[in-house]
Amino acid sequence: MHTNALLLASLAFVASAPTSASSSEGDALAIRAEKLHVGDGTVIENGIVVFEAGVITEVGKGAPVPKGVVLIEHAGHLSAGLIALREHAGAVGESNDSTRAVMDEADLSYAYRPNHSEVQGLLAEGITTFVLAPRPGSLVGGLCAVAKTGSEVISRRAYLSICTGANGLTSNRFPTSLQGSQAELERRFSWPQGVFATAVKGELPVMLDGGSSRTEVQHAIAFARRHGLKGILVGSTRLGEMAAKIRAAGLGVALSSYSPSTGRRVVEGAVALAEMQVPFGFALGSPNNHPANLRLTAAACIRGGLKSGEALKALTSTAARLAGVGDKVGSIQVGLAADMVLWSGEPTDPGSRVMAVYVDGDEVFRAEDDENGDDK
Amino acid sequence: MHLPETTLASVLLVGATSGLFAAPASVPPAAAQGDLVAVRAHKLHVSPGNVLEDATVLIRDGVIMQVGSDLTIPEGARLIEGDVVCAGFMDPWGSLGMNAAAVVDMGTNAATRATDGVDPYIDPWYRNRALAAGVTAVRVQAGMASVRGGVGAVLSTAPAADLESMILLRDSNAAAGLGLSARGKAPDVFARIGAVDKLVGDINSGRDYSIVHAKYAREMEAWNKAIAEAEAKLEKDFKKAKKDRDKEVAEAKEDDKEFKEEKYKEDKRPKPPKQDIEDAVMARVASGELPLVVTIHRAAEMRELLKGTAKFKRLRLVIAGGTEAEAVADQLAARSIPVIVRPIPLGANRPDEYSGHDLALAGRLADAGVRVLLGSSGGGSADLPLLATLAIGHGLDRDKALAALTTEVARTFDLSGELGSLRPGRRADLLVLDGEPLLPTTTVRYVLSGGRVLISPDSRD
Numbered sequence: 073m074h075t076n077a078l079l080l081a082s083l084a085f086v087a088s089a090p091t092s093a094s095s096s097e098g099d100a101l102a103i104r105a106e107k108l109h110v111g112d113g114t115v116i117e118n119g120i121v122v123f124e125a126g127v128i129t130e131v132g133k134g135a136p137v138p139k140g141v142v143l144i145e146h147a148g149h150l151s152a153g154l155i156a157l158r159e160h161a162g163a164v165g166e167s168n169d170s171t172r173a174v175m176d177e178a179d180l181s182y183a184y185r186p187n188h189s190e191v192q193g194l195l196a197e198g199i200t201t202f203v204l205a206p207r208p209g210s211l212v213g214g215l216c217a218v219a220k221t222g223s224e225v226i227s228r229r230a231y232l233s234i235c236t237g238a239n240g241l242t243s244n245r246f247p248t249s250l251q252g253s254q255a256e257l258e259r260r261f262s263w264p265q266g267v268f269a270t271a272v273k274g275e276l277p278v279m280l281d282g283g284s285s286r287t288e289v290q291h292a293i294a295f296a297r298r299h300g301l302k303g304i305l306v307g308s309t310r311l312g313e314m315a316a317k318i319r320a321a322g323l324g325v326a327l328s329s330y331s332p333s334t335g336r337r338v339v340e341g342a343v344a345l346a347e348m349q350v351p352f353g354f355a356l357g358s359p360n361n362h363p364a365n366l367r368l369t370a371a372a373c374i375r376g377g378l379k380s381g382e383a384l385k386a387l388t389s390t391a392a393r394l395a396g397v398g399d400k401v402g403s404i405q406v407g408l409a410a411d412m413v414l415w416s417g418e419p420t421d422p423g424s425r426v427m428a429v430y431v432d433g434d435e436v437f438r439a440e441d442d443e444n445g446d447d448k
Numbered sequence: 449m450h451l452p453e454t455t456l457a458s459v460l461l462v463g464a465t466s467g468l469f470a471a472p473a474s475v476p477p478a479a480a481q482g483d484l485v486a487v488r489a490h491k492l493h494v495s496p497g498n499v500l501e502d503a504t505v506l507i508r509d510g511v512i513m514q515v516g517s518d519l520t521i522p523e524g525a526r527l528i529e530g531d532v533v534c535a536g537f538m539d540p541w542g543s544l545g546m547n548a549a550a551v552v553d554m555g556t557n558a559a560t561r562a563t564d565g566v567d568p569y570i571d572p573w574y575r576n577r578a579l580a581a582g583v584t585a586v587r588v589q590a591g592m593a594s595v596r597g598g599v600g601a602v603l604s605t606a607p608a609a610d611l612e613s614m615i616l617l618r619d620s621n622a623a624a625g626l627g628l629s630a631r632g633k634a635p636d637v638f639a640r641i642g643a644v645d646k647l648v649g650d651i652n653s654g655r656d657y658s659i660v661h662a663k664y665a666r667e668m669e670a671w672n673k674a675i676a677e678a679e680a681k682l683e684k685d686f687k688k689a690k691k692d693r694d695k696e697v698a699e700a701k702e703d704d705k706e707f708k709e710e711k712y713k714e715d716k717r718p719k720p721p722k723q724d725i726e727d728a729v730m731a732r733v734a735s736g737e738l739p740l741v742v743t744i745h746r747a748a749e750m751r752e753l754l755k756g757t758a759k760f761k762r763l764r765l766v767i768a769g770g771t772e773a774e775a776v777a778d779q780l781a782a783r784s785i786p787v788i789v790r791p792i793p794l795g796a797n798r799p800d801e802y803s804g805h806d807l808a809l810a811g812r813l814a815d816a817g818v819r820v821l822l823g824s825s826g827g828g829s830a831d832l833p834l835l836a837t838l839a840i841g842h843g844l845d846r847d848k849a850l851a852a853l854t855t856e857v858a859r860t861f862d863l864s865g866e867l868g869s870l871r872p873g874r875r876a877d878l879l880v881l882d883g884e885p886l887l888p889t890t891t892v893r894y895v896l897s898g899g900r901v902l903i904s905p906d907s908r909d
Contacts, residue, residue, distance in 0.1 A: 362793030364807055364838055371888035421888055423840035
């Protein structure tokens with residue numbers, strides 16, 4: 073963790089000089105940003121957020137700053153920390169097991185290494201929460217955890233990860249065909265007890281990797297509807313083409329990371345999903361994808377017609393809701409964790425810099441050359 | 449190759465005329481004669497940092513005629529209006545418009561011409577996407593990962609009727625690749641350093657080649673002069689010489705002897721030096737006529753290259769990639785060597801030479817005074833403007849990012865008089881935007897290439 077001397081030196085215009093800008097020990101802190109993005113689409117000009125003991129206590133334009141509380145002036149934007157759905161940072165080889173097709177009780181929270189360099193790398197891109205998921209390759213990969221970047225796991229049963237498509241197949245162990253995997257999943261989802269039954273009851277959402285082709289995705293949606301599953305679809309760049317079907321099934325979507333070859337589909341998909349009001353967030357898939365890809369994907373969608381506010385919701389509040397942690401993170405709201413990013417400009421513009429990142433009210437990242445200031 | 453034979457032949461013919469010190473071809477205009485277009489904007493970026501308010505660009509026959517705030521728009525001109533206007537973006541490290549086999553060819557040599565791999569009918573969808581994103585020109589190279597990439601070219605992304613009309617510059621540079629992974633494996637360290645020394649040796653050979661050829665040219669000149677003088681003398685003394693000869697023939701006959709013709713000795717003709725098309729290209733590199741783009745990433749190899757090439761005072765190096773270039777930033781700044789940075793977010797699975805890849809590279813190099821260009825390193829030119837925003841978000845100044853896609857590219861490849869800025873005399877490659885350039889929320893409304901309106905709000909799907 074960084075100490076806070078730098079912060080005070082660089083952008084705090086302190087009313088009364090305290091010794092620490094951290095709120096974790098009970099010292100309250102307040103930040104006023106030129107633009108404060110709440111997370112529900114509203115933007116407060118010169119908005120103030122006050123937080124204490126890692127939790128937001130006041131939000132608003134004229135939010136009262138308690139006497140003696142340091143008010144940091146930020147010449148830029150402030151938003152909730154970004155959230156990556158389907159992420160593998162720091163799990164190294166722990167996030168998949170190629171020898172077994174089904175690991176229904178595998179608990180991904182055991183694979184979480186908060187101090188791993190890959191996890192710390194997420195902070196530099198403003199990602200404060202992520203869903204640690206198994207890598208594709210298994211029919212049933214296990215239980216996804218929701219982790220605070222560099223900090224604790226806040227949900228150990230965010231999703232049950234299943235692959236109905238070709239991503240769950242390998243040639244050297246059962247199942248080896250799409251029909252085989254469907255048959256195996258049907259069998260398991262008919263069991264009266266265990267995680268599958270919990271998912272069928274709607275008490276455990278699924279992260280459903282339907283594979284990449286349109287046919288596979290349709291099979292996946294049909295599977296979810298047959299068993300009344302809740303959760304999100306992942307793994308295909310063509311999900312947007314099936315927005316109406318996804319909406320009818322009551323599912324959400326984690327859009328794949330943008331790359332030039334698949335970009336257009338992801339972009340058009342995001343626009344279609346937004347139009348159909350299907351809740352969606354973005355998958356990252358680091359370390360195979362660079363953490364900057366999360367915001368780049370959102371920016372590509374904006375360039376393709378998605379509204380900037382919609383993109384920010386997908387990166388924060390909607391993603392939190394989809395991961396089942398909307399009551400903890402994802403918005404700048406009283407009672408939620410003080411997970412925030414100070415940006416040099418619009419959060420969804422990749423040209424804006426991450427100036428500082430807070431997790432649970434602690435400053436965990438600050439731009440190296442911030443003393444020069446980039447708020448020009 | 450899929451090129452029609454006639455077209456290929458014409459390329460070869462034109463190529464053959466570009467000799468040892470041939471001048472670069474001028475950029476062809478694209479619009480028809482008499483076309484008149486006026487583009488008016490609230491903000492006009494003449495070049496990065498040089499902005500005019502409420503200004504107009506007047507374009508005739510595809511060329512910018514006038515730029516200013518108080519221009520009267522001539523009658524009959526097509527008027528296009530927008531919020532912001534800037535020059536078209538250029539990808540200094542791309543492959544759009546090239547035959548795929550030419551791009552991945554590992555057997556290219558110093559004399560391989562990119563123009564021989566140009567295909568005006570390939571990838572129309574990708575080229576249109578690049579154009580719609582505002583990328584109007586791409587510098588291409590055969591053998592992008594080859595040890596010697598040959599002579600590069602600058603191509604327009606506009607739909608082309610034929611091969612010639614898409615080539616903006618047919619010999620933009622020479623190229624080399626050092627220490628690049630092939631089939632997922634990096635060459636070992638000795639091979640890598642050896643390859644640097646080999647390149648330095650090739651530049652040296654090029655310099656020697658130009659010296660030998662220049663000497664031969666001087667000798668031939670002297671020889672031709674001597675011959676001409678001797679001929680003139682013979683011509684002048686012709687009558688007397690004929691008379692003398694006739695007399696000698698008669699005398700020989702009288703004496704019943706055989707007449708022996710007097711042999712004239714002429715100066716020995718200078719022996720022509722060996723011709724070598726690869727050395728000929730490297731000669732143009734050594735003389736500074738062609739910039740040499742070296743794709744190189746590791747600090748050790750860059751140090752070796754900078755050390756080895758320091759003696760070539762006229763050499764114009766350009767570094768492509770430059771993953772670890774920060775370590776030699778001082779030298780790059782001092783020698784004004786530009787670096788083409790690839791601002792792409794790379795994941796954990798990356799070639800060895802990209803191990804230290806960092807999105808902050810462009811900003812750090814620029815802060816150290818190094819000239820920075822931004823390139824896609826492949827067919828992703830359409831994404832370059834978006835990726836450039838990532839470089840901005842990681843420390844590159846906004847104006848410098850714009851320069852990295854416009855003026856700096858033109859300057860590096862000797863096209864400042866033709867492309868990269870909105871000044872009179874330049875080819876009218878420009879963008880009409882609804883906001884500042886290099887923002888994701890900004891839409892490219894119109895794209896003009898050579899004065900032709902190729903993208904407009906109506907043309908979008």
